[in-house]
Each structure stands twice: as structure tokens, then as C-alpha cells.
Amino acid sequence: MRILGVVIILVTIPLTVLLAVKGVQFRSQAAGFSALTSTFKSISVYAPYVSGSPTLEYKKTSSSTWLPAYPPYVDGTSEIRGSIVGLTPNTPYDVRLTVGGIVYTGAISTKNDQLSFGTGNTYYVATTGSDSNSGTSAAPFKTIQKAANTVVAGDTVKIKTGTYVEKVTVSKSGTSGNPISFANNGDGEVIISGGSSCASSNLTNNFLIESQNYVRISGLTAKNASEAAIRINGGGNHIIDNNKILDWNCADLEDQLRAGVAAWNGAKNLWVLSNTISRTAKNTLMGDGFWTKNTGDSTGGGHIIAKNTIIGAYDAVGSEPEDTTYGGVHKDADIYENTVTNCNDDGIQPEGGNTNVRVWGNKITSCMLGVGMAPTKKGPLYVFRNVIVDSRPRWTAGQGMFKLGDYTTGRIYVFHNSYYSTNGADGFKQSNTQLGNMVSRNNSVYSSRYAIETTSHNGLPMDFNYDLLYTSDTSRFVKWNNNNDYTDLAKFQATGQETRGIQANPKYVNPSGGDLTLQSGAPGIDKGQVLPNFNDANSAWAYTGTAPDMGAFEAGGATPPSDTTPPSVSITSPTNGATVSGTVTLAANASDNVSVAKVEFYLDGSLKSTDTSSPYSYSWDTTTTINGSHTLSAKAYDALVNVGTSSTVSVNVNNQNTQVLTFTPTDDATIVRDFPYKNFGSLSALVADGYPRRNFLVKFLVSGVTGRTVVSAKLRFYCFEPAIVGGIFYRTTNDLWKEGTITWSNAGATTTKVATLGRVAAGKTYDVDVSAFIKGNGILSLAIATPSADGAAYYSKERGGVYVPKLIITIQ
Known part of the structure; x- marks a missing residue:
């Protein structure tokens, strides 16, 4: 019977069955759950509450073994909400929730992180083109705006190397699987500029997407905009990836909305991936790296902000309004593996509703506060495995690892974060009145003021345990609900908090250099609590030893990213001294102590192409190059923008009447x-x-x-x-x-x-x-x-x- 069933499916939908093993299909949720939503690596779960304590489980659809997830949050007597994290992209999963004698089952696939362009026409733009042309490679348009006016869903605009001083307004939508795309042609850097410098900028934005959907901007340099570099007015499902976004807010006005990427009017499902977002030409007090603003409960959410390098912003990732259930990034959002430096307020600021919002794996250096979560109005918010170093003062305000309070009533989970600061900073820092509903586990704190400072609780549960807490200030340790009598751990434990906590120097390997891995024999090794889906054997962060370690890193586990080690890269084809003609594949090997972000290929010192995934290659049409000797080289970049350069390869181009x-x-x-x-x-x-x-x-x-x-x-x-x-x-x-x-x-x-x-x-x-x-x-x-x-x-x-x-x- 099973064989017959498969045959029937193959007859009716053969492509689905043919590719099922690849995770191409997407499964819809089952009845019982209010909703199941997914990102690349996470699933959000919503279900009605019945009674008792809910149990959440998950498995890959291809597996028969159910795995435990972290217990979901019960919001009063109305709703169950929770997240499953550390999942594999583009993979079908089954979800099971047991509560009050009822079992809910559902299925959903994680999103596909392999990005693609649409399948429609390709139009070309070149500085030497004409808007009277047809937009082919041989007869390109002159302006990107002309191409934007021409495209329809599925079309791609390939922009040839050069500088384009224009504001591009996108007033058309793509569709799911067929976005409208603006991309680098691969023959060198493409700069879209508001002027020759930030001081001379006279264009509001580099890109303006007006209430449209499914637009992708990839591989470009956007700079010198007087307001936001990329402004999105509503709509959603946009992808902003592998761009350089530089020196926005040239007007230097004090508005967070003047951001590298600014999303207005509740734009949804924005993927901001692997960009360099850097503001150094003007006062860094002004303008966020990424900023979003919602207008109601049905707006916003679904964002993935990942693997970006953000330098010199106000908040690197910020949002408004902050004091509503729909504020911040709102819901079902992931912010992970970003490298943030030198911001003047919060490194990452998920302040608002925070309904199934996950913040993990980020490295935040030299910001006033690491992660701002004041307030969290709904939750749950998960903040885990982040590394925060050198919180710095601004004006007379305090600084710290986390910003808390402001009438927080939603659930917050903070797990396995590592912190180090020596310039008068707190660890956990309440900045506004009314804090509650927070769970802290397995964090490692080296502060230079209070390890924990809370000033005003609201009566909702506060549950701190299994944390390593240390301050270099011998007169302080913990201030709890505005009581600063807790000068050591034993006194603090009398409150019922941190009964399994540790008061000791965490013994990081090289904290001044940003390496917060643990030395051999560090006091936090094997002293943490097992947290299903966050550190157990089935999680993406499985512990070793007898118990999890405190902090972001497991001793003996992966080494954190180095701030100074560049990738190595070499050209493997063609070989030095080769004679080439026709179309030739340039290939390179690249490696890094953490990961390679991209490889650039250069011909005679000019950038020809960029590849962001291994194997790294570029198809070079040598018939576009004059005969004779030429040099090839490659550059490899890691996520911290360290650069490695290959040895030069010399080749001889010899095209004799080729076709x-x-x-x-x-x-x-x-x-x-x-x-x-x-x-x-x-x-x-x-x-x-x-x-x-x-x-x-x-x-x-x-x-x-x-x-x-x-x-x-x-x-x-x-x-x-x-x-x-x-x-x-x-x-x-x-x-x-x-x-x-x-x-x-x-x-x-x-x-x-x-x-x-x-x-x-x-x-x-x-x-x-x-x-x-x-x-x-x-x-x-x-x-x-x-x-x-x-x-x-x-x-x-x-x-x-x-x-x-x-x-x-x-x-x-």
C-alpha cells in the first residue's frame, strides 16, 4: 500500500516527490495551533492555553525521534507562546505541544537561506549607456531609475561598475520566488551616491521602496544619502544583502529613522543579511544602522537581521515605538551573528512587544549598552550566546550589558551571554522603572560596578540562577529592587536568587582583546544548567563535560572570531603563466579561522566579480580583454572585514579570431x-x-x-x-x-x-x-x-x- 501511495503522488505531483528529500516542499500547520511561523533557523509557536504546564517538542519530519524544546511561556490564562531555535534552514519540521491533556501537532518548514534572483528578463545599466537604449548588455540604460521604471516581477537589473549619482525609487513589486532585483553586474564596484561626499550630499535616499513587496538589493555600495540610505515605506518581503551601506544621514540630524536601512509604516519580513553598514563621516550620535517602525498589531515582524557588520551608528539595530505590544521588531524575528562596534546607544535594541523574538550570537563592542530590552511588553524574548565587550559611557548616563525595565511585563529569557567591561559599567542594568517576568541562566558577567542593578520590580516573577557574577568594584556586588546591601553572593542568595550561582572572576582567555572563551580551570566550566534546545545534546550548542559551561562559549568548543586574523586565499585556476582564450573559469580557495564572508576577483587590479559562497569562482570572458599579458588576484574577507590577498597570477590572453x-x-x-x-x-x-x-x-x-x-x-x-x-x-x-x-x-x-x-x-x-x-x-x-x-x-x-x-x- 505504501508503494502504491507514492506512485499516485508521483503521477499527480512528481516534482514535489522527486525533491521531497531536499526539503523543497513547504508543509502547512495543523489545526490546534493558533499559528506556526518560521525563519531560517527558528520556529514560533502559538496555541490556546488549557490548563497545566505545557510541553513542547519538535523533530525533523524525516526523523521518528521527538526532541524536547524549552518550555513555552504561558501568558496568564490565554495563550501559549514559545520558540524552537538552532534549526536547519529549508527543512520540514514537526511540532508537538501537550497541554491540559490535549496534544497539538503541526508541521512547518524553515525558510530557505539560499537566495536567488527572479526568472524574468535581465536589464543592464552602465554609466556609458543611454536611457533610449533597450537595456541589453550591449545597449544598456544609463540610469538605474530607467531600469526601475521598466522592470516587472521576476526581472533583474544588473548594474555595471561605476558611480551613479541618483535616487532610485522602486514603485513596482515582485512576487514570492520572483523578486525584482537590483544587483552588481560582477565587473567591479557599483556605487550609488547622494553626492561626491557626505558634505555635498543633496539626495535624500539612495533607494526608496514605496509600499511594494519582494524587492532585492544585492552587492551594491550605497553612500552619502542625506537621510536613510535605503528607505522602505511599508510593504515587505524585501532582501537587502551583501551591500556596503556607508555614511547615511549626511544632514546629521538627530533622528534614529535616518538609518542605513530604514523601514517605515510596518514593513514586514525584511531580510537584512551580510551587509557592511558603516557611518564614520559624521557625528555617530545620529542615525541607526537598521531601524523599523510599526503602526499596529498587524504590522511589522518576521525580520531576519543577520551576519551584518555595523559600525558607528546610534543604535546598530533600533526601532520605534518602544512602549507598545507592536513596537520594536515586534514578533517572529531573528537578530543573530552581527558584529557591532562603536555605537552610541544600544548595540541591539529589541524594545517593544518582543513576541517570539530571538537575539543570539552577536558580538557587540564599545557601545553604551549591549542589548536594550526596556520594555518587553509581551514576549517571550530570547537573548542568548551574545558577547558584549567594553560598554562605554555617554554623557552622564550609566552603561551595561543589558538595559532593563520601563514597565516590562512580557517574559524575557537571557541564557549563556558573556560580558566584560572595566570602565564603570554594570552587568544587568535597570534604566527605567518597573521590571519583572525575567529568567536568567548560565550567563557570565565581569563588570566594574554592579554585576546586577535593579531598582524597581513590578511584582512579576524574577528568576536568576546558575549565573557567574563578578565585579572589580570591591564596594559593590548586587543591587536588587533598589536594595544595595548584597555585597556578596551569600547575602544575595538569601533572597532566593542565584542559589546555584557563582561569585568569581570568570577567567576569560583574552578579555581586553575581545576573546571571552574560558581558560582551563575557569570557575564557570561545567557549572551551568541544562536547557533543552539551548545547550542539550540535541541542540545547535551541545555542551561537553558533565554540565554546560557558564557564558557564551563551551570550553574546548569553537574559538570565537578573531578581530585581527585575515583569511587566506589563493587562485587555483588558471595557473601562473597559462595562455587563455574564450571563457575561462577563475577559481580560488579561501579559508579563515572563523568563516569566509566573500571572495573578490581582480583583473589587472580592477574588481571583476564577488562570490559569497564556496567553491569560489568567476567565469571570465577573455574576448572582452585585449590580447597580451594580464594579472589576476583575489581578496578574501571575513565577517569582521579582515582582508587576505592572494599571490598574483600572470596569464596571457590569446584570442585569435575566436567565436x-x-x-x-x-x-x-x-x-x-x-x-x-x-x-x-x-x-x-x-x-x-x-x-x-x-x-x-x-x-x-x-x-x-x-x-x-x-x-x-x-x-x-x-x-x-x-x-x-x-x-x-x-x-x-x-x-x-x-x-x-x-x-x-x-x-x-x-x-x-x-x-x-x-x-x-x-x-x-x-x-x-x-x-x-x-x-x-x-x-x-x-x-x-x-x-x-x-x-x-x-x-x-x-x-x-x-x-x-x-x-x-x-x-x-
């Missing part, structure tokens, strides 16, 4: 061993998978080659599902197959191995060298398999547009 021929397949299809007589030739995917076994075939009819010399021949595929081995390519014995009739049973045998494609990542194109197998006109028929059980998926010719497979032959 580039491009062919698309006459036929392509996936074949499936478990369904030997089923044809899948109409699908838009080509899948190679080791288990369950799938191969794909592709066939080209080559013409115009006989009698000419083949300089190079490359197959090009666009990957949308990653794998460790992208494919092993073989010649087929049967060249007469057709995609409408080919099956596993009639595909025939393979012969010569052509090539092996290594690790592939989603959202990238890959070239396979087949030069040795193109001798003249005729048929090139290949079968592609892989031993990888994770499988690889590429678009077929049925996909259409720029993603179809290609055979590119350079002849002379």
Missing part, C-alpha cells in the same frame, strides 16, 4: 531507479542523488564546429539544491533518447567518464570542462550521477530563462 557558440539542450530529463518505467522529462529540475538513486541526462546538438579549432567547451548548470558531490559526468551509449520517453529502464549504459564536479552550493552556476569531447558537429549526450545521498538539483531547459543548461564552445 563563442552557445547551445541549449535538445533534451534533458531525470531518471529514477525506484520507478524504472516512469518518465520525468517534463520536470523543471535535473536531480542527481545517491539515495534514493536518481540520475539525469542531457543532450546537445552541436553545429558550426567542424573545420574549426576548439579553444574551450564548457557545460554550464544552475544549481538550486547543494551537494557534496555535484555530479560525475559520463558519455552515453544511446544518443537517440528523447526526453519524452526516457526512463531508467531504457536509458542504456554509460561509457567514458568525462568529469567530476565537486561540492556545489545553491544559487550558483557551475561549469564543467568537456573540451576533449568536442571534435566537430554532432551529438553530445551525457549521463550524470552522484554518490552523495544529499543529492544535487539543477534547473532543466523546462525552467526557461537564464537558468537553462548550456554548452558554451569557443572556436577559432
Whole structure:
């Protein structure tokens, strides 16, 4: 019966079943939950409260083992709210909640973090173009605004290198899966500027997105705007990624809304990823790095603000209004792995509703306060695994690790944070009246004033335990509810708090250098509490030893990012002294002690392309370069913007009357061993998978080659599902197959191995060298398999547009 069921599904929706193992499908929630929502790495859970203490569990849909999540929060007698964290992107999960004898089950997939452009037309812009042109690569527009006026959903604007002094207003929307995109063409830096300098800026914004949806801005430099660099007026589902956003608020007015990225009118579901956001040309008291403002309970939320480097803002991540249930980033939002330095107020400020908001893995240095959460009106807010160093004074205000209070009534969880400051700063710092409903576990605090200073509780529970607390001020230790008599841990424990806490120097490895990992024998090792989904064996942060360590790092675990170590990078192809012609793949290896953020490729010292994921490569059309000697180099960047530069490779370009021929397949299809007589030739995917076994075939009819010399021949595929081995390519014995009739049973045998494609990542194109197998006109028929059980998926010719497979032959 099970086999029959699968066959039926394959007949009706074969692509869904074919790709189910890859997590392409999205499952909807079941009845019972009020809502299930997801980000890349988290799930938000909402359910009606019945009675008793709720139990929350989760599992990957492919697994049979339920795992415990941290107990969700019960808001009075009305609603259960909680988060599941540390999940795998683009993966189906099942969720189970047990409360009052009732079991709720539901399913949802995490969001896909492999970003892609739309499938529509591509328009080009160049400083040498004309707005009377058609917008092709050969006849580009002159202004980005002309392209913005031309595009429709799914279209991409590729902007060629140069400086564009203009304000780009986007007044059209993309759709889910088909955004309107503005992207770097790959031939050098693209600068969109409000003027030649911040002092001469006369344009309000670099980009203005007016109440639209699904717009992506990628790989550009936006600078010298008099207000916000990128302003979003409502709408949502926008992606701002891999940009440099520099020196906004050139008017230098005291408004947080004058931000690097400013979202007005309750914009929803904004993904701000891997950008450098830096304001150094003007007074850093003014303007946030990212700022959002909501207008009601149905607005805002769903944001992912991750892996950005933010320098010299007011709040690096800020928001308004702060004192409402819909304020701040509102709900269902993740703020993680950002590097924040030199901000004048809060490093990260999730102040407002904070309903299932998660803040983790951020490193915050030289800000007045690390994380501001005054107030949290609804919750739960999860603040965990953050590193906060060198809180600094501003005016006469105090400073600290966390800002608390301001009539907080929503639940706050603070777990596994590490803090170090020597300039008169507190650890936990209440800045406004009325604090309550807070749980603290496994934090490590080195302060130079109070380790904890709270001044006004509101009667809601305060639960502090398993924290390591230390101050270098011998006259202070803890002020609790405005009582400063707690000069040591024993006295504080008399309140019922920190019964398993520790009062000791945490013994960080190099705190003045920002390294808050623990020395061998540090007092916080193995002294923490096990927290399901936050440090247990099944979590993304599993502890070692007999118990979790206190603080952000597990002793013997991963080393924190270095502030000074640059990545290493080398060009692996072409080799030094090589003669090249036609289209050549530039390839580089790059590594870092933490991670590589991007690799840039340079030709004769000019930036040609940027790649943000391994393997790092760039297809260089040498016919656009004059014959003769040229130099190639690469630069690798880490998240802290440390830069490593490769050795120079010299090559000789020799294109003698070359011609580039491009062919698309006459036929392509996936074949499936478990369904030997089923044809899948109409699908838009080509899948190679080791288990369950799938191969794909592709066939080209080559013409115009006989009698000419083949300089190079490359197959090009666009990957949308990653794998460790992208494919092993073989010649087929049967060249007469057709995609409408080919099956596993009639595909025939393979012969010569052509090539092996290594690790592939989603959202990238890959070239396979087949030069040795193109001798003249005729048929090139290949079968592609892989031993990888994770499988690889590429678009077929049925996909259409720029993603179809290609055979590119350079002849002379």
C-alpha cells in the first residue's frame, strides 16, 4: 500500500516527490495551533492555553525521534507562546505541544537561506549607456531609475561598475520566488551616491521602496544619502544583502529613522543579511544602522537581521515605538551573528512587544549598552550566546550589558551571554522603572560596578540562577529592587536568587582583546544548567563535560572570531603563466579561522566579480580583454572585514579570431531507479542523488564546429539544491533518447567518464570542462550521477530563462 501511495503522488505531483528529500516542499500547520511561523533557523509557536504546564517538542519530519524544546511561556490564562531555535534552514519540521491533556501537532518548514534572483528578463545599466537604449548588455540604460521604471516581477537589473549619482525609487513589486532585483553586474564596484561626499550630499535616499513587496538589493555600495540610505515605506518581503551601506544621514540630524536601512509604516519580513553598514563621516550620535517602525498589531515582524557588520551608528539595530505590544521588531524575528562596534546607544535594541523574538550570537563592542530590552511588553524574548565587550559611557548616563525595565511585563529569557567591561559599567542594568517576568541562566558577567542593578520590580516573577557574577568594584556586588546591601553572593542568595550561582572572576582567555572563551580551570566550566534546545545534546550548542559551561562559549568548543586574523586565499585556476582564450573559469580557495564572508576577483587590479559562497569562482570572458599579458588576484574577507590577498597570477590572453557558440539542450530529463518505467522529462529540475538513486541526462546538438579549432567547451548548470558531490559526468551509449520517453529502464549504459564536479552550493552556476569531447558537429549526450545521498538539483531547459543548461564552445 505504501508503494502504491507514492506512485499516485508521483503521477499527480512528481516534482514535489522527486525533491521531497531536499526539503523543497513547504508543509502547512495543523489545526490546534493558533499559528506556526518560521525563519531560517527558528520556529514560533502559538496555541490556546488549557490548563497545566505545557510541553513542547519538535523533530525533523524525516526523523521518528521527538526532541524536547524549552518550555513555552504561558501568558496568564490565554495563550501559549514559545520558540524552537538552532534549526536547519529549508527543512520540514514537526511540532508537538501537550497541554491540559490535549496534544497539538503541526508541521512547518524553515525558510530557505539560499537566495536567488527572479526568472524574468535581465536589464543592464552602465554609466556609458543611454536611457533610449533597450537595456541589453550591449545597449544598456544609463540610469538605474530607467531600469526601475521598466522592470516587472521576476526581472533583474544588473548594474555595471561605476558611480551613479541618483535616487532610485522602486514603485513596482515582485512576487514570492520572483523578486525584482537590483544587483552588481560582477565587473567591479557599483556605487550609488547622494553626492561626491557626505558634505555635498543633496539626495535624500539612495533607494526608496514605496509600499511594494519582494524587492532585492544585492552587492551594491550605497553612500552619502542625506537621510536613510535605503528607505522602505511599508510593504515587505524585501532582501537587502551583501551591500556596503556607508555614511547615511549626511544632514546629521538627530533622528534614529535616518538609518542605513530604514523601514517605515510596518514593513514586514525584511531580510537584512551580510551587509557592511558603516557611518564614520559624521557625528555617530545620529542615525541607526537598521531601524523599523510599526503602526499596529498587524504590522511589522518576521525580520531576519543577520551576519551584518555595523559600525558607528546610534543604535546598530533600533526601532520605534518602544512602549507598545507592536513596537520594536515586534514578533517572529531573528537578530543573530552581527558584529557591532562603536555605537552610541544600544548595540541591539529589541524594545517593544518582543513576541517570539530571538537575539543570539552577536558580538557587540564599545557601545553604551549591549542589548536594550526596556520594555518587553509581551514576549517571550530570547537573548542568548551574545558577547558584549567594553560598554562605554555617554554623557552622564550609566552603561551595561543589558538595559532593563520601563514597565516590562512580557517574559524575557537571557541564557549563556558573556560580558566584560572595566570602565564603570554594570552587568544587568535597570534604566527605567518597573521590571519583572525575567529568567536568567548560565550567563557570565565581569563588570566594574554592579554585576546586577535593579531598582524597581513590578511584582512579576524574577528568576536568576546558575549565573557567574563578578565585579572589580570591591564596594559593590548586587543591587536588587533598589536594595544595595548584597555585597556578596551569600547575602544575595538569601533572597532566593542565584542559589546555584557563582561569585568569581570568570577567567576569560583574552578579555581586553575581545576573546571571552574560558581558560582551563575557569570557575564557570561545567557549572551551568541544562536547557533543552539551548545547550542539550540535541541542540545547535551541545555542551561537553558533565554540565554546560557558564557564558557564551563551551570550553574546548569553537574559538570565537578573531578581530585581527585575515583569511587566506589563493587562485587555483588558471595557473601562473597559462595562455587563455574564450571563457575561462577563475577559481580560488579561501579559508579563515572563523568563516569566509566573500571572495573578490581582480583583473589587472580592477574588481571583476564577488562570490559569497564556496567553491569560489568567476567565469571570465577573455574576448572582452585585449590580447597580451594580464594579472589576476583575489581578496578574501571575513565577517569582521579582515582582508587576505592572494599571490598574483600572470596569464596571457590569446584570442585569435575566436567565436563563442552557445547551445541549449535538445533534451534533458531525470531518471529514477525506484520507478524504472516512469518518465520525468517534463520536470523543471535535473536531480542527481545517491539515495534514493536518481540520475539525469542531457543532450546537445552541436553545429558550426567542424573545420574549426576548439579553444574551450564548457557545460554550464544552475544549481538550486547543494551537494557534496555535484555530479560525475559520463558519455552515453544511446544518443537517440528523447526526453519524452526516457526512463531508467531504457536509458542504456554509460561509457567514458568525462568529469567530476565537486561540492556545489545553491544559487550558483557551475561549469564543467568537456573540451576533449568536442571534435566537430554532432551529438553530445551525457549521463550524470552522484554518490552523495544529499543529492544535487539543477534547473532543466523546462525552467526557461537564464537558468537553462548550456554548452558554451569557443572556436577559432
